[in-house]
Amino acid sequence: MLRVAEHRDETPWTKTMRFKDAVDARPGQFVMVWVPGVDEFPMSISYVGDRFGITYQIVGDGTKALSKAAEGDIVGIRGPFGRGFSITGKRILVVAGGAGIAPTAPLVDAATKKGVAVRLVLGAKSSAELVFESRCAAAGAEVHVSTDDGSKGQKGFATGLASSLIEKERYDSVYACGPERMITAMADICRKRGLPMQASVERIMKCGIGVCDSCALDGKHVCTDGPVFDLEQLEKFSELGKTRLDRTGRKTGI
Amino acid sequence: MLRVAEHRDETPWTKTMRFKDAVDARPGQFVMVWVPGVDEFPMSISYVGDRFGITYQIVGDGTKALSKAAEGDIVGIRGPFGRGFSITGKRILVVAGGAGIAPTAPLVDAATKKGVAVRLVLGAKSSAELVFESRCAAAGAEVHVSTDDGSKGQKGFATGLASSLIEKERYDSVYACGPERMITAMADICRKRGLPMQASVERIMKCGIGVCDSCALDGKHVCTDGPVFDLEQLEKFSELGKTRLDRTGRKTGI
Amino acid sequence: MADLGVDLCGLRLRNPTMLASGVLDETAATMVEVARAGAGAVVTKSVGMSPREGHANPCVVELDVGLLNAMGLPNPGIEYFSEEVKAVKREGVTVIGSVIGGSEDELAAVAALMAAAGADAVELNLSCPHAKGLGTEIGSTPEDVERVCRASKERVKVPLFAKLTPNTSSISNLARAAERGGADAVVAINTLKGMAISPEARMPILANRFGGLSGPAIRPIGVRCVYEIHDAVEIPVIGVGGISTGRDALEYIMAGATAVQVGTAVWTRGPGVFKSICDDISRFMDEYGYSKVDDMVGAAHDTRP
């Protein structure tokens, strides 16, 4: 169990929780977060290294209970788990939709630190829901904002903005995290352009350690083989963007 | 389980068994030797390092069965266990009675290798029962033999010969292994002369790892606190030379 | 090179290792991957008549000595799952269908549907320690075990395995009951009922409070159970519990197991564990002069020099 060191609002529905402890993790890896007596669920690590942290949207009972934790309260953490992003090339494009910024912000940190030129497309429903814009800009990324309602940056989906950037500039690699249709759309664009790509995907997680099969995606497991997959793998997935397993193990439409 | 690499007679009642494997042990440490289907018992390590070995007297069912093992046969080994000898000083006296040469021969090896001057008193019932005389001489020790029947060297007990050596020469430390009355006699001599001493003692061993209390000696345990004890500790033992526990845990005369 | 093939109730397995029920076996694609990685057969997740979500999270606790789980038997129900079984069979994989039920009739009905879907054998899970009304509760007395096996036996033509609980004072009695009830083989052991508590949170960690202990911790218990069962019945025994190396598997085989299942080690060593176990066994057989696995089955019973 770890003690909460800091707990702050990013937007009305998104919070960041940081811990006193350090975690030795790659951007893209995740932890299982236990809110005692309520639930345990996966969360990407949004700050790696010292005082590691998570950034989450309040969507249901578990995240609501988590949002009430005060500084000094205890939270259970298992992990880090899974495979993270690998940073390759000199110029990269990062596309983050909604809570997808959580695992990609530390990727931006790490890439800029390595001297890689980073363009970040940050998509959100509205300007009030943008997270880590200034953090990423301060890290040295060129930040391009898109909002569904046009309240800030370009109006529309992140994919639209991303594809116009790809037309303008050559990238060595593209990184995506966000809603699954955003990932499949980005995968289409990258395949057509012959661009390497990595994306982080989500599935129901129970064990987090590769035994329960609940996060299965065409025989691969998001918890151990992912959550970050490369384009080659993404293209092989017949279920991506179409179906996911529910808690009983039945495929259901996304 | 280890495979027997070599099994040779030292005397009609004493054999040396060596294994293909190396053991990282100090002289004076021991192993538990399992002869499948027969018994498991403690044996000092008589060759440390590569192709480690034990040297044992055939005294009962267990050692008799062990003596029948052929090269290539398997024997179970647990260990090394216990605390071994520590080599201190420039000139030492080693006193070994009977099978007491098993743990002291590697001590002689190690000490001479370090450049320590070693005098070894090797006691046995008769010349036919002397073990490792030439090994220790070849290592560079000055070997003094005593036999109970006078068939070789000085007639009488090893303690007699040892005490005359102590009168002649100053030693930095004395090491003893053999029958318990030899150890208590050497302890008396060393105490009177103010000489540091270490001795290896034997008790019934069941677990070998400090849980069963069967090797207890005044609240210390031969398997973990020993089998090598220093003079300060030996003097505190009220049971040494007097009583030992039988297999039920009752003190019986030695 | 040693022959690793084994005959199990008429099924020919290319090697004696199988994926244990409940680990990476809820979807066809995963089971096929595990078989490709080396398992001689796969046992499916335990499936019941209707879909179950299983217990809430947390449902696993990672321990130094193994794993504590309370998945709560999540499964999509036999109707849906029949398609998964068929998909696995299409790839030529030997598949054993594990089934659960709240009563002997329900269990027998699921078993019949599992066999109809094409499972090469059916394994009755009479031993899950953490799901109410399923598992242990219908498998904790010899009377229950016998009755339940008999009911399923009447409806299933393929070999019928009974998977027993170690949470009992005599697993031999349960095994004898399974044999009387017509089981063709006994599988031992399922997990031991356990609990982990967080002192900081002052509560059990698992949402279900109780869970099943698996992994290295339970191997000595499983080996003992198989040894006892081998003495008690004539039908084959399948050993499971804490196997992660060839040497572990050999302990079970020499205790009397014709084949072994591996669950938790897939966590610690990945699906490659099956090949690694087989390689170990094969090396051991070459060194110690065994030409077939069958020569080692129960070997630890016959020797005292």
Place this chain on the structure above:
Amino acid sequence: MADLGVDLCGLRLRNPTMLASGVLDETAATMVEVARAGAGAVVTKSVGMSPREGHANPCVVELDVGLLNAMGLPNPGIEYFSEEVKAVKREGVTVIGSVIGGSEDELAAVAALMAAAGADAVELNLSCPHAKGLGTEIGSTPEDVERVCRASKERVKVPLFAKLTPNTSSISNLARAAERGGADAVVAINTLKGMAISPEARMPILANRFGGLSGPAIRPIGVRCVYEIHDAVEIPVIGVGGISTGRDALEYIMAGATAVQVGTAVWTRGPGVFKSICDDISRFMDEYGYSKVDDMVGAAHDTRP
């Protein structure tokens, strides 16, 4: 600083840790050393009416997850052992005398002699899994446990503890029986019946073939047993099984144990383990705001936010 003292059936212990029966407790001098190293009390080796040599060697198997032992209850007999108990008492150490017997009368007679020798409490070992005619064989059914406890209770004035076996389908039933029989506390758990086989030697390693599994492997099982027993009876529970750190001890305490016993960890961590456990507990209590151990006993039962 937190107060580690506990009250157990009227006995005041300076801390909740005790040396478990069978580990470093066959001689007075050793028990005194262990108490000096920090144990709040020591439980003696299980002692019977007449001397026993125990099983032949090998009698222990070292495992990654714990220890498998088949000592076979070696003991010098109660007549001889009474002097050891007196010697321990002379040093001011709280000593609990563990006793075994082949029948309820024999057990009661040994218990009476143990109390007469000055033991502060008597622990009935109803649960050794590897000695014929002793232990489990008289403690595996609730009827036996009740009868045996009652017989000893009539002859012993000091607190009477019943040590139960986990090799059962319901340890709660055994605990209830002990309570009905007059036991003042229940001790859980003894070892789990296990076996280790050497594939190379193709035989069980222990001379006795079967042994008892202890150490980290069994902690989740012990914690679960204590949790269940705490719900089943009113008398105190003493927790034992795989404790080697303060956190392990706290799991048991929060599951419902008033005190804990430590055996196998003396092997891995030496007699200093008692002080180290107490230091851990004390630090935890300071950090989490508990002033006495009693406030934590059973705490894992009352919370679900």
